[in-house]
Amino acid sequence: MNRINLASQTCVSPELFHAKVMGEQDLPGVLVSALEGPAGVCEEHVGDLQKHFRLITMQEFMGNKTQLGPKIHAVYIWGGKPAIDRELLQGLPALKIVANSGAGLDHLDLKLLASFGVKVANTPWAVSSPTADMGMALLLAAARRVVEGHQLAISPDTEKFSTNWLGQEVTGATLGIVGMGRIGYKVAQRARAFDMKILYHNRKCRKLEEEEAVGATYCERLDDLLQRSDFVMLAVSLTPQTHGLIGRRELRLMKPTAILVNIGRGLLVDQDALLEALQTGVIKAAALDVTHPEPLPRDHPLLKLKNIILTPHIGSATHQARLQMMENMVESIRASLDGLPIPNEVLLK
Template identity: 65%
Template sequence: MFRIPKANLQVMAGEELPGVLILDVGGTHGVLENLAALLKKHFRVITLKEFHENKEEMRKKIQSVFVFEGRPTIDRELLESLPNLKVIGNSGVGVDHLDLKMISSFGVKVTNTPHAVADSTADIGMALMLTSARRLVEGCQIAVSPDTKYFAVDWLGVEVTKATLGIIGMGNIGYKVAQRAKAFDMRILYHNRNRRRKEEEEAVGAHYCEKMEDLLQQSDFVMLVVNLTAETHKLIGRKELGLMKPTATLINISRGAIIDQDALIEALQNKVIRAAALDVTYPEPLPRDHPLLKLNNIIITPHIGTATVQAIRMMTEEAIANILAVLNGKPIPSEVFPK
């Protein structure tokens, strides 16, 4: 478990707390109250409403922004109104909602929280794989339905144990997935920009596929664990889906736009692949009449990869450590650089 050194969380006695801007406390989109309480130990918390109501005073006090669930929106107008802003602390690992080049042009640093999210996101990847393989959602519906009089003997799923898992993206989260898959005696393939060290591969029994196509052709389950960039946008399209086994399942725990959703709809409708399990879509949530919502060989969850009590607290603590490191001129644990 990620632990922040206490020294990183100290504020000098007698000093005015540095201002941190957040969207709100509580409500539908605001920072959860217990997380806001953590922030208040180290910062003067200023909501977006308070900032707009007293902009002249608040603009000079705000030295950081805490981005929670992608909010508040960081645009040029906001950056221009905060002359003393030094850092944007993103809660979460993905920063595709932030224009890193624009933010950097204002001399502002961006940080994320890769350590805090790895276990919980890997867990949801395994949960989606197991749920889809064993058709747990359908099974629950059958078990509780008032119309059920008997359980059909030909209602079958597929096994995860000894199956082949292809992991696309072997960073912190992808490696955590591999560790879990090893316990299921799975054959593990992976594709990544950079190959892992031999010792790391051997520790989880993972085999490197230099070409993503080789992984797609061999895998029973394909799990996407990559960051959303210009290169990975619609990484999985009609061609890639066509390379997969007709018995394969596609699992996405990264970002919705990694998949060409129109191509996925076709593949699921035409049984090009067996099933899909998505914790992310584009947009989120999908419009209620979206074709993906009408298919019976898909599972969609509401982007809950890091939605655990432990993970969101760790993410906040990691973001606080990052922000304080920037403000105190110390080495930054998790800085994100524009490409």
């Protein structure tokens, strides 16, 4: 009786309604954080995701682990959520893959996932260009004091503009890129258009033809890059080796006119050391798309400085990039469930 009433409300026959409901139940279950809100998946993507999967929220799962756990074959991580730990994995006996939005994997325990036989895929190609764009936007904004200039221009106290209110030149300056992976290389391509001299520090050299294409010079020692650069951009992944990569010693190696840009992860930088460096003139300025934590506490002293630009981790936050991320994740999940090679599978090193 209830089924017939529901079918009549949706203007379809009871038979078609029953088929639709059964079809939804037959779709592979995918665990998501939520379907709406700041911790949920992108609401624009829900309809497309539901064409392929039965989306099960963390709230639903926690309320009925016994029944729903065996039906979940994949976890869809959007914005770092849901968090995955051993207890969650033990409740997902049919789990085959974790699909992660973005390139960074520091929030995932890859060895733990591998011990449960779970594959991991991410979306590095989708985020490379927009994050590189963001890096250059921050560099330019910090160099030319765009945010300060905006505030000056709109301030009710402004009566005239000083001709001696100056920024830093970008064209012809030296940019040091720490981390010459996909994102770092795209930053170099963009910087080349500004006739910047490009230095880079990486685990290994790029191919000679790749260096020549962007005019990049390899610095085996990070110290050399820091001492020679007018701008230092962090585009490296967070690992135990890169945690706290830029501290007091490293900041003091930089030029007093230098600007630090971070589009990697907040924990790459010792924030207390950065605060001190910005307050005392050890470096000129900083522009950060990432901090630790995110957001910073509202009383954090970094928020009170004029020589810093902070953005809310929006390196990949474009409609186009987020759509590609979703499509890549769907492709990886479907390949895993069909027993096919997984695009962008992350292999444990």
